[in-house]
Amino acid sequence: MRIKDLIYLVAKNWWEIYSHPESLLAQIFKGVYFPKVSLVKAKKGWRPSYAWSSIWSTKWVFERGGRWKIGDGRQVDVRRDNWLPHGSPIIYSEDLLVELNINNVSDLLLSQGRMWNRELVEHVFCPNTALQILSLPLSVHGGVADSLFWTGSIDGVYSSKLGYSFIKDHDARSQTSASLAVSPLPANLWKKIWKSNAIPRCKELAWRAFCSLLPVRDSLWRRGVEVDPTCPLCGEENEIVSHLWLNCPMSKCFWFAYSLGLRLDSFSSLPEFLLQFLADADADDGAISRWLSASYALWEARNKVIFQDRPFSCDVVLQRAFQLELVDDPTSTPFHPAIEQAVSWCRPPQGLFKVNVDGSWRSDSTSGLGMAARNHEGLILAAAADVVERTSSALETEALALRWSIGLAISLGFRRVCLETDCLKLFQLWKKPPDGRNYLATILNDCFQYCRSFDFISLSFVRRPGNTVADYLARHASSFAGCVWIEEVPPEVETFVTADILASMPPV
Template identity: 55%
Template sequence: MRAPGVWNREMVEFIFCPSTATQILALPIPLHGGEDVLFWPGSVDGFYTAKLGYDFVSSMTAANTAGSSSSTPPLGNSLWKKLWSRYGLPRCKEFSWRICRSFVPVRSALARRGMAVDLICPLCGIEEETIKHLWLCCPASRSVFFAIPLALRLERFVSLPDFLHQFLAVASADAIAEWQTAAYVLWEARNKLVFEGRPFSCDAVVRRTLQLVQRPSSAQVSRQPGIVLETVWRRPEEGMIKVNVDASFKSATDSGSGLIARDSEGQVLAAAASYPVVASSPVLAEAWALRWAIILALELGFRRVCFETDCLLLFQRWQKPPDGVSYLMSILRECLSFRRFFDVMTLSFVRRSGNSVADLLARRASTYAGLVWVEEVPSEALPFVSADYLAFMPVQV
């Protein structure tokens, strides 16, 4: 290590192959040292349970027995939950589940069951129609997924499982709903071509996808009982400083952090961006961002601070004693150890819409790497700062 909490990147990359070096560099290093311990990586707190062991063995068994190019390994629990997001139409969500489980009667699947069918894809007429081909490799489907607002570049992915795991890990609920709808409409258009002779049109598929995509209105969401929605930035109490922090996770070696600090009048005190953030998962990137924000707040002389994040899992773990042995618990314990340097230090949760400035700085961190602004923000963040200020400005009567 060159400095406390930082790997010697050059040495690690010189000694190990790229894939191993990436995994090593993604390991968090405590600033104050500590003993190495063994923990179960499949849980947030690091503790092993019989259920987690069963899930691990089941996933390994399914991966080893996957024989065809169209079959996909099961997704983790968190990714399955995102797949069944409430934002999509039920038939689109159910159909995306069938794609993930290889339960769609594409021509290769029908042939394996003894049916005499033409194996060539009816959309492109070039390759065998498999689930991987139809939703990843077919030129017609690639045109559709690139033409929808998501603008997916499917040629970047080598397999359907690779796409599903990467996409579901980082996509928002409405983005997943858009992909599910496009996948469903694509199959619908394919069937109309095969059984009714209707010509396939990329523009028609895109138009129907946009018609079917459902996004909940604010009125629909606010009627849900038992849910407290913080959808806008709120000023801290008088004498407190609110530091909004966020992380943008792209890969283990390509993530960034952003923060903005404001007082009870809504005035900007500081803003900053950090890049790269090396973390093995989105929640670890969020934890690293929080630790970075706490240290920077101390350096700026802030002593009464309310930190705010849009990572619900991080906030939930913060509220419980961090008695686990995982990487996340280690970072949280280190964050809590800084409390003695503050007069007041709290962490609250806000939805992404109330964390827009920090989110922007995190997504643009590679451009602003290492920059700190005092009493100002970069020009592209000014509209978001103004929107936050106006959203909670007292009404003049």
């Protein structure tokens, strides 16, 4: 093999060699072409060629953008490798690691890598690091090897396009801007907004809101305009952009009732929300266009309250948002009361048990899980709620809720089950599971292994109004942590159960 062919092969398969050092390809390069030094740990050398210098100079991209997924923990060094979501571990004392003989992550695991040794983790690491470690989801079946995954993709698989975007975002973050109007939002996320089907004025409003360029009352008051700075909708706090979009009780009611069913309690600013929302949403699934249309409808309703003295009505704003969606996409369905009935909870066929699942993500605290199982008459057979350590994303929380609910269904003796979730992305991954390497793939693989215990199992997507019981249990899981109810639910949930039974009654 010629030298230039070897260099080309290394460059083409760099990520495969880096993420799977135990693979045949990596062993060939390590044992034949690089007999003394692994390619991952190779040095630049003296007077390197231009090709090798180019390959070696990109090593930092994979070291910073890639992260180890913990399987059995045998390949991951506790101190040197990148395996935690938020930086390197903070250890109380290095002597503890030597004294307790802790070298690899496997030394922190119990039951053949199926659970963390909580007592040991909390003894060795500081509270913040211990929380990060305990929040990493492990396979409940064990036998999973460690692997590197790319943190910037849903399935954890690296591509040159993602690497290029990572480098651009890194360069953008390293440069300081003197202008306050320059947005810190990465360019690839802005492209999702500009390429959406929303009408131009909705896109412009989102940009002005993100850059704090809207004439909200608090901003006008600070600039010397004689105006009441309080919010015209609720009158409780000063009207700033983040309050109007995220914290105002009236806008919260609207966002929850809207088809996206957004929960905004965990976000402190609009840029923080947009970064998470745009990173999770796909440009072609319509979610971005709907959010832009809804934002414009909310701003329009706010202006009518101020300048036309019209009362704020959630139903009116919802209708206006659906009208703007119809302008964005001629194929979308206009608002009609029958639509709300169509997305309510439906009874399963006789002989099947319907299990509704939901997860409530909190970026700064524990996340909640909720589950409700009912028969063909709508009667509650079982319900449960629990909490998990701080998870990395809403999608991961929804996947954990699904795995937890399937495990409960097996324990309760259900063998013919139809599952329902209000997370569209999770439903899409269930239908076409990716060949992923991250924690999300581990959780889904556990779910598929659980499915072998059922005679029949399916997963369906339902809108938020059809998942109210599980949603309530997930959002209030901190009050019901670890509770399982058999043939009953908490008193505050009975209203939702009764409403579902009445809405699902067959016509006379």
